[in-house]
Amino acid sequence: MLMLIGVAVAPGEAIGPAVVVRLRAHDVRYRIASEDVASEQGRLAAASDRTRAQLEDIRGRTRHVLGAELAGMFDVQLLMLSDPLLRERADALIRTRHVNAEWAVVEAGEELMQRLRAIEDPYLQERHGDLNDVLGRVRANLQRDDSDANWLNAQLARFAEPCVFVADDLPVSVAAQLDWSRLAALATDAGTRTAHTAILARSMGVPAVVGLQEATRMVPPGAVLLVDGTSGVIAVDPPPAVVEAARHRLLSVTFPQPSISGPALTADGTPIRLCANVERPEDVQFAWREGAEALGLVRSELLLGGQPIGDVSEQIQADAYRAILEHAGDREVTIRTFDITPEEMGVPELLDVEPRERLGMRGLRLGLARPELLERQLRALVRAGQGRNLRVMFPFVTSADEVSRATAMLQAQAERLGLPAPPAGAMVEVPAAALDAERLARHAAFLSIGTNDLTQYTLAADRSDVRVQHLYDPKHPAVLKLIRMVLRGARRHGRRVAVCGEMASDAALLRVLIGLGLREFSMAATSLRQAREAVRQCSIADARDTALHALYEGDVIVPTT
Structure with missing residues (x-):
């Protein structure tokens, strides 16, 4: 029995036949009946x-x-x-x-x-x-002429049971369009815990292991795989007794956990606001059941299925945004404007660097470079948000001027429609934004810290590059000091500030963030119960001690109870 060990990124256990896909070469391999x-x-x-x-x-x-x-x-x-x-x-x-x-x-x-x-x-x-x-x-x-996602879905539809999808890489623009009900688990050669596809797998509740490096070469197509997304271990063609035991565990009758409502409270009674990151309208009810108070991050490009944004009309966008807002009722929903590359936007004339380049044209920077596409999205958001509790958030902000221009653009499009503009905030994902958070907060109605990108840019450690994965450390004192700086800058203008990166779903790091003074977090809905339990077990005093130690010693020590 071959054992593969990678990075555990989405918890849970699954078993199924392997479908081996080398997406870069458009090579898919599986057994047929x-x-x-x-x-x-x-x-x-x-x-x-x-x-x-x-x-x-x-x-x-x-x-x-x-x-x-x-x-x-x-x-x-x-x-x-x-x-x-x-x-x-x-x-x-x-x-x-x-x-x-x-x-x-x-x-x-x-x-x-x-x-x-x-x-x-x-x-x-x-x-x-x-x-x-x-x-x-x-x-x-x-x-034929299908997109990567349509092609893959057509292959997946051939199976009588969900399969284990083994790929060299899986761009989130493709992953967002997959039929996840056909996937028992996901395993990729590339990837890290904070890669967008890993985040999506957690949101979908699909066990996933990434960073396997040579799984597409070592796994025979059609082999039975037992995937443990909690430990990061994959068993290839395990013995029949192991397979039978796994199937028994997975088929055991489990009763759904009761719904949770109300704010999470620390051991000394301080309320902590826990929100959910979602990608699809059908995920909203699950988020409420898991105790989310609001939707803290809706990635609009994934809500639209990863289509080339330049091809998506205003009406299609408005319908998609309205669908998720209707599922949310009167609860607050924060929809992030497109955080994509020129390739994903469908504007190849802006492709002067490799598509994987992260320090180029993306987020709000790209939107301001193609204002007609950003204006189209803003009109769709304004239309969809009428009568709903919508907030708009601009990603990859690097200066107060960008926020000023974007909010002015939002106001102008709302006036054009004769409708009120929703409040607009900014994501803090780069050191420049964190260092200038006080000026940013003058123009933004709220700030949200994207700790995944903030960590990689601060430490010059690409979170998708397994070679420098050991350098990607969200508890690094430099990262924590930037987060504290954002919080102080927001408070000077009475702005709410939240964390919507993966730090919030880690119990030990959540304690550190609470100790720094943060009281609002957004994460995958599947992480909410664990986060609520972590909140319940810590007091503000203990959290402050943990945060101070992390700030000045560089490690996180959680007091034993």
């Missing part, structure tokens, strides 16, 4: 026919423009497509090994590639590029 062989071979035949038609069309256009000699290059690719070593071998793999068509094409292609390498003919050895081109085109035609 005997009765699905014919339909899978039909998919391969249809994709091959589409590929042939495309290559013939390209050959014809090339002949017309560049002449017959250059058009002959595509004769080679058409011959490869017809080669029995490719098509018939892929068919045979589907039939005998019960693998999906994408997997069969890759395996058959690799076998053909090995034969080409073995032939001592320079011309044939140089045809590797042509073969890769043909293979890539067939795989693309198996996927």
Whole structure:
């Protein structure tokens, strides 16, 4: 039995068949049932026919423009497509090994590639590029023109039971569009606890382990995986007795915990406001049951399913925002404006750096660079917020001027609609904003500290990079001093200030934050009961002592009771 150890990011236990996805290469691998062989071979035949038609069309256009000699290059690719070593071998793999068509094409292609390498003919050895081109085109035609998420959902829908999704990486823009009901658990080569996809998994209540590095290489597709999202351990093809015991645990009848309401109270009776981060309207009732007093963070880009924002109309946005506000009733809802990259916004002309670059165009900075898109969102928010308890929050703020411009833009769009503007606040996620929190608070109705980004930018430790994960430390004195600075700056103007990062869901760090003077927190709804218990067990005096020790000694010591 192979054991894999990664970073536990979403608690719980799950068991299911492995679906191995290399999203960067659009390669998905899983086992199929005997009765699905014919339909899978039909998919391969249809994709091959589409590929042939495309290559013939390209050959014809090339002949017309560049002449017959250059058009002959595509004769080679058409011959490869017809080669029995490719098509018939892929068919045979589907039939005998019960693998999906994408997997069969890759395996058959690799076998053909090995034969080409073995032939001592320079011309044939140089045809590797042509073969890769043909293979890539067939795989693309198996996927057709669907988005990554639609393609993955179509694969997941083929399974009779939820699967364990094993991926090289899973961008949150794709994760937000997945059908999570089809996932028993999530495991990724990349990722850290504070990566957005990990946060999403916790919100969905799906056990997850990330930072496995080579899981997509080591896990056989179709293998039974036992995933422990609490310890970060994954068992690959465990013994039948272990599988049976796990299934018994998971199938045991459990009674839902009673709903919780009212503020959380410290041991000495100080009220602490606990709110929930949500991504979907259907998650709101669960948040109330778990004791949330409000929705402290609604990520609008995830609420819209991770679509390219430039393509989403004002009406579609207004409907999406209204849906979550209606589920919330009269409780306060804070919707964050888009915190995305130019790629996710659908404005490639702003892509002057790698899409994964975090210190470039994102958040409010990107919105102000494309004001027509930000104005569209603000109009949708104003329309949806009428009669509701809505607050708007601007992300990735770096200066008071940005907040001033954004709030003026919100007011102008509200006046254009003849409607009142909701209060607008700012997220403090970079040291510049924390250091200038007092000026920020002059223009913002409230401040919210995003501790995930604040930590990585303060310590120059990218939270998605496993190589520097050991340097990502939210209890570092520099981070805590910046948080205290934000709190003091907000108080000078009578502004509410909350923490909506992952620090709030850690019991020991929550005590530190309370000791610093914070009284409002937002986290995944699945963490609310644990946070409430942590609040109940600490007094303000003990919390202050813990915070002082962390500030000046650099570690967190929780008093024993």
